[in-house]
Amino acid sequence: MSTEKQSLRRTLDRLFVPLTVGPTMLWIAAVIVYPTLKLFWSSVFWTNPINGQREFVGLRNFQRLIFAEEGGAFLGLAPDFVSITWHTIVYVGLSVSISFALGLGIALLLDKDLKGRGWFRTAVIVPWILPYVMSGLMWRWMFQSEYGAINGLLTQSGLLSSKIAFFSDGTLAMMALIIADIWVFTPFIIIILLAGLQNVPEQLYDAAEVDGAGRISRFVNVTYPFLKPSILVALTIRIIFDIRALDLVWVMTQGGPGKSTEVWASWLYRTAQVFNRPGEGAALGVVLLAVTFMIVAVLYNVFGDSPY
Amino acid sequence: MSTNQSTLGQLIAALGLDTDNEWPHVVRERLVAYGLLGLYVFVIWFPIYFIFITSIKPSGAVLDIPISFLPTQPTVSNYVEIFQNRPFELYTLNSLIVASTTTLICVTLGTVTGYSFSRYDFVGNKALLLSIVGARMIPPIALIVPFFTIMSNPPLIGGLTGSLYDTRIALILTYTFFNLPFAVWIMKNYFDGVPESLDEQARIDGCSRWEGFVKIILPMAKPGIAATAILAFIFSWNEFVFALVLTSSEQAQTLPIAVSLFVADDFVDWAHLAAGGMIAALPGILFGLFFQQYIVSGLTQGAVKE
Secondary structure (H helix, E strand, O other): OOHHHHHHHHHHHHOHHHHHHHHHHHHHHHHHHHHHHHHHHHOOEEEOOOOOOEEEOOOHHHHHHHEEEEOOEEEEEOHHHHHHHHHHHHHHHHHHHHHHHHHHHHHHHHOOOOOOHHHHHHHHHHHHHOOHHHHHHHHHHHOOOOOOHHHHHHHHOOOOOOOOOHHHOHHHHHHHHHHHHHHHHHHHHHHHHHHHHOOOOHHHHHHHHHOOOOHHHHHHHHHHHHHHHHHHHHHHHHHHHHHOOOHHHHHHOOOOOOOOOOOHHHHHHHHHHHOOOHHHHHHHHHHHHHHHHHHHHHHHHHHOOOOO | OHHHHHHHHHHHHHOOOOOOOOOHHHHHHHHHHHHHHHHHHHHHHHHHHHHHHHHOOOOOHHHOOOOOOOOOOOOOHHHHHHHHHOOHHHHHHHHHHHHHHHHHHHHHHHHHHHHHHHHOOOOOHHHHHHHHHHHHHOOHHHHHHHHHHHHHOOOOOHHHHOOOOOOHHHHHHHHHHHHHHHHHHHHHHHHHOOOOHHHHHHHHOOOOHHHHHHHHHHHHOHHHHHHHHHHHHHHHHHOOHHHHHHOOOOOOOOHHHHHHOOEOOOOEOHHHHHHHHHHHHHHHHHHHHHOHHHHHHHHHHHHOOO
16 A cells, blocks of 8 residues: 555544534534524514514513513513413423323333234324324314314214314314324323333332232332433423424414414414514524423423433 | 134234233233223324325215215325326425435434544534534424524525525425434434444454444444434424425425415315325335334434433
């Protein structure tokens, strides 16, 4: 081998890390860091919808979204902010807790030594892999007031005499959304918890059984300590993904009827794109970003030791 | 009848429900488990079944009362019509191009970078890795305003291309934002599980770092690469929010948008929507049925591992 070739090899080897890490970092700087900085930057400007002129307004965008005021007099929190935050809490809280309970139950069943559990696992995972838009519209069709399957089942079996207009009632529309959300995201909980259950040493179950521990005591004392890291990951990802999720809400209810199913994600989209107020949309984005990081920090400080 | 009984007997034995070999309470527990799992699978697959039979009903029959839960007069006309009356071949093409290009970029960069993160303790290693974890937590929807602005008037290349709004390039660039950190993270965790002695052996055998990586390590990493690729493809294929914000015509709109377009203000064309939805769902269903173990391993590598 010639010396030039050798030295080229050596130079390339010395540059291995910069050449393998550098391009990715530049890419990340361009598609993540730059847009995130721009988000903060956009949140302090107000754009005139008529001539597109931008004006620096400081924290006015945040103020306008969160607080109610009239003629400079402070009147408390903005009603929209309060109700939309409440919808988000209800939506995320109920979806996450119900799908967690369901997912844990199914994961425990799938962890048993059952023949054909591979088939069950496949069947159980599929809803999560489908496009959320398709799943949302599918559930909208299921809950459709005249021709939907749920009304069909309820009336044709004689359980109900008249059909229910699910999407004309705020509470029922929220319930439909939550059911769709549980349907879509429970597989994710199952996958993560099932992987965690594989870490529980089999002998410990046997030992607990010998000691005469009951089902509940076995779960609390044997399964839970090993499962805790997976539970934390499943809950964290589930919550932060639900707060940001627009797809289901947008194709099922668009926040309606009225504003009864408007959540932060749909509020953000509506503000930025439908009402064409990028400054306020960006301000909401900043709030969403901050809330996400706060939730992760709280969950990990309360339940866990190290983040990821 | 006797053959029936023996098949039933075989089934019972195959499922481990025969009391000859096991304690009765074990058998009872298994029966309950099968019952509950069966019920759960039936309930979650029912909507998929219903939208599927909606897609193969004649479009008028979708609005029949009473609702028929069996596919009466099955037809493919809805599938044919969405390609005839709407540019579904373009939507499908856009989805394919966007998802596969995003996947290619993220898998390539994620693999080489994940390897370096796993093997080398370079300056800023920890900080960069932490920033990648942090980047994964950024809610994509928070960034719709900056991405819209950037794509409408891209810096640096703006003078060359003008606006990237309503182009597939805009979607590809945007989708790398949530897929690339994920790819780096999965691949780093995957390489952590490949023994370092293999690298050392390659070095002893006279391989350069590049040769050792390409010839020895990369073949070992195929399952990790497959998992990353499948997940990146699915995430990009299914993405809706940025496609909604960044595209407006069939030159860039993807299948999730195409399906949502069947919803008009008051009227929803359910039969054709169902057909479009089934096409959009097809890769997911196929990946789920045939590559389930990659999806599971990718997700757990990406989420659980330290």
